[in-house]
Amino acid sequence: MSDQQAQSVAFVRDTMLPQEAPPASQTGPVKWVRDNLFPDVFNAVLTLIALFFIYKILAGFLPWLMGGLWTTASLAECREILDGATGGCFSVLTERWNQLLFGFKYPPDQYWRPTLAFVMLFVAAAPLLFAMYVPSKVLYFTALYPFIAFWLIWGGTIVVPLVALLGFIVGYMAFKKVEAASFAGALGAAIVSAAVVWFVGGFLSDAMSGVLALPEVPSRDMGGFMLNFILGVVCVSLSLPIGILLALGRQSDMPIIKWICVVFIEFIRGVPLITLLFVANVVLAYFLPPGTTFDLILRVIIMITMFSSAYIAEVIRGGLAALPKGQYEAADSLGLDYAQSMRLIIMPQALKISIPGIVNVAVGLFKDTTLVSVISMFDLVGMIRGPILASTEWNGVYWELWGFAILMFFPVCYGISQYSQWLERKLATDHR
Incomplete structure (x- = not known):
């Protein structure tokens, strides 16, 4: 080969090769299993032992769950139907779900009240937990929620929670008015103002006991x-x-x-x-x-x-x-x-x-x-x-x-x- 021919040969590729997929062992589920479950002999043994215990648990749990009964009226009837077969007696949940959730004395026709209070809790908590994603105006509902939830769950006239709310508002206004002069004095003014509102409101709530009243449910x-x-x-x-x-x-x-x-x-x-x-x-x-x-x-x-x-x-x-x-x-x-x-x-x-x-x-x-x-x-x-x-x-x-x-x-x-x-x-x- 002459010098002129040698100089015309290109030793550096001027075009890109087509991109190839990585090896199957270095990507996807295979790589994850190798890195996390079988990285070495010791961890491979621990993985096999853990899989064995998971298998034993599922082998006993799944037949018990899938073979369970949901419509019997008692444990004796459930065992009679199973007749020694593996299965759970889940009928107790369908029979007593209301007692497990609400107790055995809460009026069944009033279950909607604590359920509604539970749903409203997520709305009230949203601006506190996710302030960056929720409009700040929702905080007004958050401030009202404790009084609404109390009225829904315990019942009675709506005047009681309104008086309680008014006491907090008046106390806050008194605190802000005196805050510049003395923090201790502002705190005392807030407590006294709220107490006066609640004391007067107690007589008002007794006189208006039938206004927007829900059936009362005692704590017991x-x-x-x-x-x-x-x-x-x-x-x-x-x-x-x-x-x-x-x-x-x-x-x-x-x-x-x-x-x-x-x-x-x-x-x-x-x-x-x-x-x-x-x-x-x-x-x-x-x-x-x-x-x-x-x-x-x-x-x-x-x-x-x-x-x-x-x-x-x-x-x-x-x-x-x-x-x-x-x-x-x-x-x-x-x-x-x-x-x-x-x-x-x-x-x-x-x-x-x-x-x-x-x-x-x-x-x-x-x-x-x-x-x-x-x-x-x-x-x-x-x-x-x-x-x-x-x-x-x-x-x-x-x-x-x-x-x-x-x-x-x-x-x-x-x-x-x-x-x-x-x-x-x-x-x-x-x-x-």
Whole structure:
């Protein structure tokens, strides 16, 4: 080959080769299985063992589920039809679903009321949980929802929740009017103004007892999962702001406020919740004047809220302690007072740090609402252990009822957990 011919040969390709698909072993399900289930010998053995246990569980569970009966009138009839075959007696759910959800005393023709309140809860909670996606005007409905839900669930005249709402509005207006002069004075003015409105409104509600009235349902007639849900939502909603105040009070420079918060937190955290529930049920009545009636659900809400507030306070205190000192100094350098620095700089960062701990307390609190069954309140667990299993028709049914309880509690607790993880990702600012 001459030099001229050698120089005319191109050693660099000037056209692109057509793109080829990656090997089947390096993409799709095959790659996922190899990387996650069989990356090495040890993990492959663990995967095979786990698959064996899953197979054994499903081999026993699926025939029991698929072969179950839903239309029998008693456990004896169910066993007679099965005649030794594998299958669950799910007829207890079709027969007693209303008691499991609403208790055995809530009027059946009024089930629409707590159901409507449950549906409205999602609308009311939307601007609080997904503020970036929901119009801010929905917050007006959120502020009205507690009074609407109370009227729907407990019934009575609508004047009662309207008077309660008016008391909060008047108290807020009094607070804003005096706030510039003194925070303590503004708080006192708000409390006095609201108390006056409620005192006068009490006579007004008695005089207008028939105005837009729903049939009254006393607290003793409420039960089932509805009771667990009411306690969980109300106590979690109340314990968060109270926990924030306790955490700030524990770090206060004023000795009286600091020690009141310290004693409250340490005492409540050192006492089992079941003890506080017994106090709410029995002991609290001894401290009230003779003949005074104090709603049992309200007493339980107070005790559970106190219990969870103490734990949330410690979680938030950990978030406050995790902030660098420079954040406090930055707030001081901007000329912000204590309330402004906490609201605008310190507390948003502390709450973001505290999200996992707050969610942990909220999930635990929702599950702990089942403890009210020990003080003769017929929540979901109380209904299962009491009227249903005590009946001659369904004495001996366990897996079906407790499986239903799992199906009620798990979605709520899992949903709270997933929302917290989504919120952490939305609030992430470190770009890790």
